[in-house]
Amino acid sequence: MDDAISAGQEIILKGIAAAPGIAFGPAYVYSKQVPVVREKSLTPDEVPVEIQRLRTANARADKELQKIHAFAEQKLGAQNAKIFEAQIMILADEILMGEIEKRITRELKNAEFIVADEISKYKRLMLAAPDEYMHERAHDVDDVMNRIIRNIQDQKLFSRLEGESIIISENLAPADTVIFSRNQILGYAMDLGGVTSHAAILSRSLKIPAVVGMRTATTTIRTGDSIAIDGYAGFLFVNPTEDTVRALVRKQQRFREFEERLVDIADLTADTQDRKHIELSANIEFVEEIAFARSQGTAGVGLFRTESQLIGRPDYPSEEEQYTAYKAVADGVFPHPVIFRTFDVGGDKLSPDSPHEANPFLGWRGIRVLLDRPELFLEQLRGILRASTQKNVRIMFPMVTTVQEIRQAKDLLLQAKKDLDSRGISYDKGIKIGVMIEVPAAAILAEQFAAEIDFLSIGTNDLIQYLLAVDRDNNAVASLYQQFNPAVLRTIKNVIDAGHKRGAWVGMCGEMAGDPLATVLLVGMGIDELSVAPIVLPEIKKVILSIRQKDAKRVAEKVLAMTHDQEIREYLSSVIRNKVPDIPLDLDQTTGP
Amino acid sequence: MVERTVTILNKKGLHTRPAATLVKTAAKFQSELSIRKDSLVINGKSIIGVMTLAAEQGSTLTLRLEGPDENEAAEALVDLFARKFDEE
Numbered sequence: 001m002d003d004a005i006s007a008g009q010e011i012i013l014k015g016i017a018a019a020p021g022i023a024f025g026p027a028y029v030y031s032k033q034v035p036v037v038r039e040k041s042l043t044p045d046e047v048p049v050e051i052q053r054l055r056t057a058n059a060r061a062d063k064e065l066q067k068i069h070a071f072a073e074q075k076l077g078a079q080n081a082k083i084f085e086a087q088i089m090i091l092a093d094e095i096l097m098g099e100i101e102k103r104i105t106r107e108l109k110n111a112e113f114i115v116a117d118e119i120s121k122y123k124r125l126m127l128a129a130p131d132e133y134m135h136e137r138a139h140d141v142d143d144v145m146n147r148i149i150r151n152i153q154d155q156k157l158f159s160r161l162e163g164e165s166i167i168i169s170e171n172l173a174p175a176d177t178v179i180f181s182r183n184q185i186l187g188y189a190m191d192l193g194g195v196t197s198h199a200a201i202l203s204r205s206l207k208i209p210a211v212v213g214m215r216t217a218t219t220t221i222r223t224g225d226s227i228a229i230d231g232y233a234g235f236l237f238v239n240p241t242e243d244t245v246r247a248l249v250r251k252q253q254r255f256r257e258f259e260e261r262l263v264d265i266a267d268l269t270a271d272t273q274d275r276k277h278i279e280l281s282a283n284i285e286f287v288e289e290i291a292f293a294r295s296q297g298t299a300g301v302g303l304f305r306t307e308s309q310l311i312g313r314p315d316y317p318s319e320e321e322q323y324t325a326y327k328a329v330a331d332g333v334f335p336h337p338v339i340f341r342t343f344d345v346g347g348d349k350l351s352p353d354s355p356h357e358a359n360p361f362l363g364w365r366g367i368r369v370l371l372d373r374p375e376l377f378l379e380q381l382r383g384i385l386r387a388s389t390q391k392n393v394r395i396m397f398p399m400v401t402t403v404q405e406i407r408q409a410k411d412l413l414l415q416a417k418k419d420l421d422s423r424g425i426s427y428d429k430g431i432k433i434g435v436m437i438e439v440p441a442a443a444i445l446a447e448q449f450a451a452e453i454d455f456l457s458i459g460t461n462d463l464i465q466y467l468l469a470v471d472r473d474n475n476a477v478a479s480l481y482q483q484f485n486p487a488v489l490r491t492i493k494n495v496i497d498a499g500h501k502r503g504a505w506v507g508m509c510g511e512m513a514g515d516p517l518a519t520v521l522l523v524g525m526g527i528d529e530l531s532v533a534p535i536v537l538p539e540i541k542k543v544i545l546s547i548r549q550k551d552a553k554r555v556a557e558k559v560l561a562m563t564h565d566q567e568i569r570e571y572l573s574s575v576i577r578n579k580v581p582d583i584p585l586d587l588d589q590t591t592g593p
Numbered sequence: 594m595v596e597r598t599v600t601i602l603n604k605k606g607l608h609t610r611p612a613a614t615l616v617k618t619a620a621k622f623q624s625e626l627s628i629r630k631d632s633l634v635i636n637g638k639s640i641i642g643v644m645t646l647a648a649e650q651g652s653t654l655t656l657r658l659e660g661p662d663e664n665e666a667a668e669a670l671v672d673l674f675a676r677k678f679d680e681e
Contacts, residue, residue, distance in 0.1 A: 085609065086609050086644070089609070089613060089640045090640060090641050090644075092640075093639050093640045093641050094638075094639075095636050095638050095639030095642065096639055096640075096641050096642075119641075122641050122642070122644070122645050125633070125645045126644070126645055126647065129647040131647070131649075133608065134647045137609075137644055141641065141644075315604070315605040315608070
């Protein structure tokens with residue numbers, strides 16, 4: 001691989017498209033490598049200089065963290081920015097720094113060595129504690145320690161690099177958002193991760209192209225390599241040839257023209273040409289995303305992931321805290337509706353002493369956890385109910401498998417309502433509720449489920465994985481994750497029909513809802529609502545505006561008679577090219593976005 | 594020298610925010626403050642030290658104060674714990 005790159009050969013890496021756009025520029029490989037600490041002995045007169053190095057490094061580290069904190073607060077919200085406060089406080093710990101300086105003088109050792117040795121003591125104590133919260137604090141301690149050491153070593157931090165770059169990294173934790181606080185970033189590529197990771201969300205809201213799941217980007221590419229990033233199809237080109245560059249520039253042009261025209265339709269409602277109304281809404285998880293979703297022309301929020309309430313805190317948010325957060329969202333989206341999905345997390349997030357699960361995907365998560373912890377469920381339900389006074393709030397339960405679960409959840413909702421009644425607090429008494437159809441059992445029993453609630457929302461991401469027994473993050477089988485697998489399509493059709501039979505409306509909030517290739521099909525199958533990532537909203541709306549449901553129905557019938565994912569894709573591509581000729585679709589994607 | 598025993602009443606224990614309050618309060622006084630939990634002793638004016646305590650609700654800590662204003666400091670700190678650090 002090294003020979004190929006030094007020989008200037010083009011290398012093509014394929015991953016998952018996370019944020020649209022095309023960019024060209026030099027790579028900057030960002031690695032979270034632990035700095036190598038060297039132990040050096042000092043003579044007594046070298047001590048004052050060493051202490052000054054430490055103080056300067058500390059001041060620089062503080063400046064860095066203040067910037068990250070401010071940026072995180074702005075882009076990810078005050079709640080998420082809190083995770084940097086612990087680090088900032090540690091830097092200001094006079095006892096700690098005083099002790100480090102004393103040790104440098106006493107032991108005649110260099111600053112980075114003493115810093116590493118002294119702070120590691122605390123880190124080890126925290127790691128020895130049993131709870132998850134202390135382990136996260138140990139991470140903070142580790143982070144701030146490395147930050148000081150890096151500054152002592154005067155390592156070239158990204159901030160000092162000139163010019164614009166495409167960032168290549170293995171992963172992006174919220175604490176790494178420092179690299180986004182620079183405005184010279186042209187694009188972003190990550191070895192791990194999926195489209196709902198922080199990095200992807202951030203890239204989309206910053207409108208820079210991003211690709212994730214690249215697997216070998218950090219090992220293949222070196223800082224300075226010439227890169228082209230295609231955030232529409234999920235490609236990274238190292239040393240792109242002239243032909244590649246030309247093709248990408250043309251593609252960029254096509255997409256830009258299309259996107260410009262999309263601005264005109266932001267205010268239109270998503271009605272087909274024969275006046276079938278499709279509720280087109282947004283999937284979000286931070287209140288800060290509402291403004292962007294609105295500008296993209298959304299009717300409301302079809303999925304608000306409430307898990308964002310649980311990030312970076314040692315404990316469970318109170319009813320009051322949740323109410324404040326949900327109210328902000330409900331008010332921000334008003335007069336349009338917002339659907340809050342109750343906590344969809346693994347049991348370990350809510351119950352730190354829960355045993356380790358060998359197979360969490362088939363384990364204790366979603367509504368199972370909440371039903372086992374009714375006191376936590378009630379706090380969330382009360383918080384959501386209190387935010388519903390303007391009557392634009394709906395509740396949705398994740399990972400439901402049985403009718404009994406729905407009934408239990410409804411009973412708890414009733415209990416929450418009674419509790420608020422006794423406290424004289426108002427809420428929407430007729431609040432609408434629904435469930436996610438993501439477990440195959442739920443798809444099969446959709447009619448029975450529909451009899452219990454007001455709406456169904458199909459979560460294709462997990463539904464497809466469970467249905468086809470494929471882990472989409474497993475590279476060995478990722479290509480088997482087929483959105484247009486006939487089994488998947490028939491399941492979706494059955495769910496829609498079952499829901500309608502019982503007077504429930506049926507929506508979709510999985511990634512498939514945001515795939516323009518699927519739009520005609522879904523409209524033809526009778527979907528009532530599509531909730532998508534805000535960035536793709538205009539594209540989906542354009543498709544809806546360009547078709548008649550009558551024709552879409554015929555397309556759906558034809559597709560449901562087909563037996564091959566590839567065949568279905570090709571047919572749907574031709575349909576789209578026909579109806580929306582200027583839509584710049586990529587036909588060479590082997591797995592859907 | 595003054596020694597006092599306190600109990601953590603806060604539901605969430607001594608996490609980052611009350612830890613910061615504790616350290617800030619201790620800083621107002623001249624006296625040295627050491628805090629012991631079981632066999633671990635840390636400097637109560639050091640935030641990283643207090644963070645390391647990992648004290649959950651119900652745990653008992655021994656405060657030891659040494660200095661000219663040790664009595665006032667002790668009162669202020671005992672009161673702080675009793676007030677649940679004004680968190681609840």
